[in-house]
Amino acid sequence: MSIQETATKIVNEFSLFDDWMDKYNHIIEMGKTLPMIDEKYKTDQYLISGCQSRVWVSAELAEGKVIFKADSDAVITKGIVNLLIRVFSNQAPEEIIDADMSFIDEIGLKEHLSPTRSNGLVSMIKQMKLYAVVFKTKMKEQQA
Amino acid sequence: MSIQETATKIVNEFSLFDDWMDKYNHIIEMGKTLPMIDEKYKTDQYLISGCQSRVWVSAELAEGKVIFKADSDAVITKGIVNLLIRVFSNQAPEEIIDADMSFIDEIGLKEHLSPTRSNGLVSMIKQMKLYAVVFKTKMKEQQA
Amino acid sequence: MSFDVLKIRKDFPALHQQVYGKPLVYFDNAATSQKPEAVINQIAEYYRTINSNVHRGVHYMSQQATDAFEGSRKRIQEYINAANHHEIIITKGATDSINLVANSFGRKFLDENAEVIISSLEHHANIVPWQVICEKQKAKLRVIPVTEAGTLDLKAFEQMINDKTKIVAVGHISNALGVVNPIKKIIAIAHQHNVPVMVDGAQGIVHDSIDVQAMGCDFYCFSSHKFYGPMGVGVLYGKEKWLEEMPPYQTGGEMIKSVTFEKTTYNELPFKFETGTPNVADVIGFKSAIDYIDGIGMESIKAYEDEILDYGIKKLKAIDGVKILADGAPKAGVISFLIDDIHPYDAGTIIDKFGIAVRTGNHCAQPIMDLLCIPGSIRASLAFYNTKDEIDRLAEAIITVKEMFA
Amino acid sequence: MSFDVLKIRKDFPALHQQVYGKPLVYFDNAATSQKPEAVINQIAEYYRTINSNVHRGVHYMSQQATDAFEGSRKRIQEYINAANHHEIIITKGATDSINLVANSFGRKFLDENAEVIISSLEHHANIVPWQVICEKQKAKLRVIPVTEAGTLDLKAFEQMINDKTKIVAVGHISNALGVVNPIKKIIAIAHQHNVPVMVDGAQGIVHDSIDVQAMGCDFYCFSSHKFYGPMGVGVLYGKEKWLEEMPPYQTGGEMIKSVTFEKTTYNELPFKFETGTPNVADVIGFKSAIDYIDGIGMESIKAYEDEILDYGIKKLKAIDGVKILADGAPKAGVISFLIDDIHPYDAGTIIDKFGIAVRTGNHCAQPIMDLLCIPGSIRASLAFYNTKDEIDRLAEAIITVKEMFA
Ligand SMILES: Cc1ncc(COP(=O)(O)O)c(C=O)c1O
Numbered sequence A, B: 001m002s003i004q005e006t007a008t009k010i011v012n013e014f015s016l017f018d019d020w021m022d023k024y025n026h027i028i029e030m031g032k033t034l035p036m037i038d039e040k041y042k043t044d045q046y047l048i049s050g051c052q053s054r055v056w057v058s059a060e061l062a063e064g065k066v067i068f069k070a071d072s073d074a075v076i077t078k079g080i081v082n083l084l085i086r087v088f089s090n091q092a093p094e095e096i097i098d099a100d101m102s103f104i105d106e107i108g109l110k111e112h113l114s115p116t117r118s119n120g121l122v123s124m125i126k127q128m129k130l131y132a133v134v135f136k137t138k139m140k141e142q143q144a
Numbered sequence C, D: 001m002s003f004d005v006l007k008i009r010k011d012f013p014a015l016h017q018q019v020y021g022k023p024l025v026y027f028d029n030a031a032t033s034q035k036p037e038a039v040i041n042q043i044a045e046y047y048r049t050i051n052s053n054v055h056r057g058v059h060y061m062s063q064q065a066t067d068a069f070e071g072s073r074k075r076i077q078e079y080i081n082a083a084n085h086h087e088i089i090i091t092k093g094a095t096d097s098i099n100l101v102a103n104s105f106g107r108k109f110l111d112e113n114a115e116v117i118i119s120s121l122e123h124h125a126n127i128v129p130w131q132v133i134c135e136k137q138k139a140k141l142r143v144i145p146v147t148e149a150g151t152l153d154l155k156a157f158e159q160m161i162n163d164k165t166k167i168v169a170v171g172h173i174s175n176a177l178g179v180v181n182p183i184k185k186i187i188a189i190a191h192q193h194n195v196p197v198m199v200d201g202a203q204g205i206v207h208d209s210i211d212v213q214a215m216g217c218d219f220y221c222f223s224s225h226k227f228y229g230p231m232g233v234g235v236l237y238g239k240e241k242w243l244e245e246m247p248p249y250q251t252g253g254e255m256i257k258s259v260t261f262e263k264t265t266y267n268e269l270p271f272k273f274e275t276g277t278p279n280v281a282d283v284i285g286f287k288s289a290i291d292y293i294d295g296i297g298m299e300s301i302k303a304y305e306d307e308i309l310d311y312g313i314k315k316l317k318a319i320d321g322v323k324i325l326a327d328g329a330p331k332a333g334v335i336s337f338l339i340d341d342i343h344p345y346d347a348g349t350i351i352d353k354f355g356i357a358v359r360t361g362n363h364c365a366q367p368i369m370d371l372l373c374i375p376g377s378i379r380a381s382l383a384f385y386n387t388k389d390e391i392d393r394l395a396e397a398i399i400t401v402k403e404m405f406a
C-alpha cells in the first residue's frame, strides 16, 4: 500500500466512529499493536522532545524501505505514533519526505497538529521525515 | 502673624483670582520676591529631591524662630517655596512642626499635594518641618 | 449559606463557556486564575482614560496615572501588611521577583563559604535561580528533604542550617502537591540563626491571608495572575533593611538618580529595583483584584475552598485506583493524583474532552516528582468559584478514563 | 487626502477627553502611546475566553492560549522580517530586552580587554546596563560623541572601533531629540570589523518600517506600549547565532528542559530566554496593535507624521525665542525645544493647563542634556493621530508661557 492508500484506509476506519470517545478508543487500540522498539533504543538519542509523555522512535533501512519502531510511556501517544508508523513504515524515503499529512485533519486529530501542542505530533512527524532524509542521502551516496 | 493667620491671608489673596492663569501669575510674582539663599548653600546638601526643578532650602535659628531662605532654577517652584516660607519663616519650631497644611487645598494647589507629583511640594514641606524638628531638639538640649 | 458561589461565578465571564460542547470546568487555577469582570473593566478603563507613562510627567494624565500606580502599590502594602510602601517592589511575576532576590542578595552576601537552603517541594522558579547564583558565587545549595507524608523534614532542616547559611528560600504552598509548609516554624528556626527567609508565595497568597509582619518573613513574592489579577505583574516584598543593602538588579531609566558616563547614582527604594516603564495598566488592574478579593474576604474564601477541597479529596479517593499524592499532609487548593498506572498525559487528554481543564505533567516541580518516582501527576487546582458539582463531573470523567485504559 | 486623521482618531478612545475643561492634546507619545479600541478589546476578549497558562497544558483553553501566544510571536517575526520565529524573545519592555543582552552577551564575550561602544544620544536604558556589565567584566565603555548639529560623529566612531570592540549598542531614533541615527552606516562600519550591533529601537519601530534582515542588525529591541500596544511587553530580536551562544538570563520554569538538584539543562530558543508565566494577554494584545498599524500601513503613517512634524517645527520656530534642539538633524516624531530662558518645568506646568500633554525634563537622557548644557527640554512627541490644529494650540500655549514669564 502506498502512503496515500494507508492514509485513506485510516481515515475510513476513523469515519466509522461518531464521537470522540470511540475515536480515542481506536487510538488506544492502535497503541496496543505498536511495533515496539528494542529496549536498547530507549535512550535520549531516540527520545522525541516536545511531548508531555516520552516517545522513542527508531528507524532502519531494509531493501530501500524505512522500517520504523517506537514506544511511549503513554498509551494515546503510542496510538498516535503507531498511526504514523502505519503510514510511513515500509515506504521509500522519498515517499516519506514528500508525504502529504492532511489526512490527520480528516481523522479529526487536527487539534493535535499545532506545533505548540504538548503531544508532540508535529515533532514526531518531523523526526520521522528527518530519518527519511538521512536514508535518502545514504542511498544516494551508495549509488554514487 | 501666626502660621494660621498667614495661611488665611494667602488663601484670601488667591481667592481674588478666578482662573488658573491669574493664580499662576500670582505664584510667579511671589517667586520674584523670594528671600534668596546665599550662593554657598546651593549645594547638594541643601537640594530637595523629588522635584523636576532644583530647589535649595536653608534654615537658621534666630531668637527662637526659624528663618528660611530658598532658591530654585524654576520660577513657579520659587513661588511655591516662597509661599511656604511666608507661612513658616519667623515661626517657632514647635509651630512649624504642628502646622496644618490644609490651606494649600483652599488655594487650589491641591493638585500639587500628591507625594507622587513631580514638583516636590510634599518634599519641600517635609524638609522644612525636618529643619524645625532639628532646631527644636537643639533648643531642648540648650535648655537642659 | 453565607458563601454564594453561584453569585460569585457571575463575576467571572470566562467560567461561562462551553468547551467541546460541554460547560467548562476550570480546574487549572494554580497555573493561572480567571479574572473578575471588575479587573477586566479596570484595564480597559485605564487605557480609555489616564493611560500615560508615570513618575516623570508634569502633565495631568501622567499625574493621574502616577497617583493610581502608587495607590496600587499602597493597596498591596496594606493588603499584605508591609511596614512601608517602598518595601513593595513591582516585578513582572513571581519568577522575576525570585530572580531579583537570588541575583541581588546573592551577589552581595554569597561567597565560597556560604550556603543557601531551599526545599525538595519547590517550583523550578525557586530552584534554578539559586542553582545559578550558587554556582556563580561558588556557594553551596542545600535541600530540605520531604518525609514519607510529603511534608518538609524540619528535623533535617534544623541540622542543615548553620553559620554558613546565608538565606533560606522556601515555598509557602506547593503548587505541585498543594502541601502547606510550616512557614512560621521555618522562619523561627532560621531567625534563631539570624538567617533571612524568602517565601515563594505564588500559591500562598491565593489561599490564605498574608500578613508579612506577623509571618516575619524577610521576602515574600507572588504573581498577580494567579491571584485573580492581570498577567505581567508580580510583587516582591522585602524588608527595608535587606532591600537597602542589596545592589540594584536591572538598570536603566527610573531606577537612577543621575547618569553621567563616569558615574551613575541610584534612586531610592522602591525605584532602585524598578527600571523601565512599569506595567501601569496591569498594576492598577491588580489593585481591582485585591479590592475584589477583600470585598469577599479571604477568611470566607479559605473556609469555602477548604470545604470543596475536602469534598474533592474524599470524592476522588472513593474511586478505586485513585491515589492522592502527599495524602495526609496539610493542603490548600490542590488535588494532585494518579489513576491506577495510567499515564497522566493519557488521563488528562481524556478529561479534557469532558470540558474539564486539569493540568498534567511535573508542574515545574520535577525534583519532587523524581523523589516520588513518577513522571508527573494529574492536578486539579481549585478556586473559590469552583463547585462540588464540578468535582462530581471530574469524578465521572475519571471513571471513564479508568474504563478506557483498563 | 488619503490619510484621514479624523477617522483614525475615532479608533483611540483616550484622545476624546477633556483635561481642565479643554480637549486633550496628547503630545507625550514618545513616553507611551495611546491604544486603539481593537487592542483594548482584544485584551478584554482574551480574559473573557481563552485565558490560561501556556505551553504545558493539555487542556483546550491552554492550547488555544498557546496557539494565540505563539501566533503573536510569529506576527512579530513577520512584521520585522526576522528569519526565524525563535529569534523573537518576549520580554517585559525595551529596558528588559537591553538588560538581557548586556547581561547575557556581556558575561559571555566581555573581559578586561574588551570594549563596548554606545553613543551620547542614548536613553538611560541603553547606558546604565552597559556601564554595569563593563564594570563587572572590567571592560571599557566608549561613547560616540555628537557633532554640533546633534548627529552622531561617525568619523569619531570609525576611529573608536577596533579589535577590542565586542559590541556596538546604539539607538535608532533618539527619544530626547528625535534625531534619526544613520543606523545602516553604523552597522556597515561595525560589521567591517566583525562587531555585532544592538539597536535600541524603542522609538525606531514607532516611526519607520523595520526589516531586521535588510537593516542587518544583530539585535533589535523595543516596547509594545510605545507602539500602540499594551504595557508590560517588550521584544528582543536577536540573530540565532548570537542567541545560541549566549547563556540564559533569568531562570525558572519554562526555560529549562530538565531540573535535578545536580544538573539543570536549558530549553531551546526562544524559551531559553523566557522564564515564568509570560504576559499572554498583553502579547496577544500587541498582535492586535501590529495588525492595526499594518492595516493603515507604516508608509502612510510615516508620510503623515513627517508632514505634521515639519509643520510643527516651522510653526514653533516662527515664535520668537523658541529654540529647537538639534535643529537641522534628520528627525522623526519629536520636537524638543526651549522657550527663551524659561525653565522647562515652568513652561510645562503652564502648557499642561491648556490641556496639552508635553513632557519636560531630561527624558532619561541626561548625558546629552549635560552635553548641551541644559537642565532639560520641553518635548512634544507626535503620533499619526495628532493634527495640525493641535500643533496650533501648542503654539498658542507657548505664546502665553512667554507672556507669563516675560
Ligand atoms: C530610546 C529609548 N530606549 C529605551 C526606552 C525604554 O523603554 P521602556 O521604558 O519601555 O523599557 C525608551 C523609553 O523611554 C526609549 O525612548
Ligand SMILES: Cc1ncc(COP(=O)(O)O)c(C=O)c1O
Pocket: C030, C031, C093, C094, C095, C096, C123, C125, C126, C171, C173, C174, C175, C200, C202, C203, C223, C364, D253, D275, D276, D277, D278
Ligand atoms: C509555587 C510557585 N512558585 C513560582 C511560580 C512562578 O510564577 P510565575 O510563572 O507567575 O512567575 C509558580 C507558578 O507556577 C508557583 O506555583
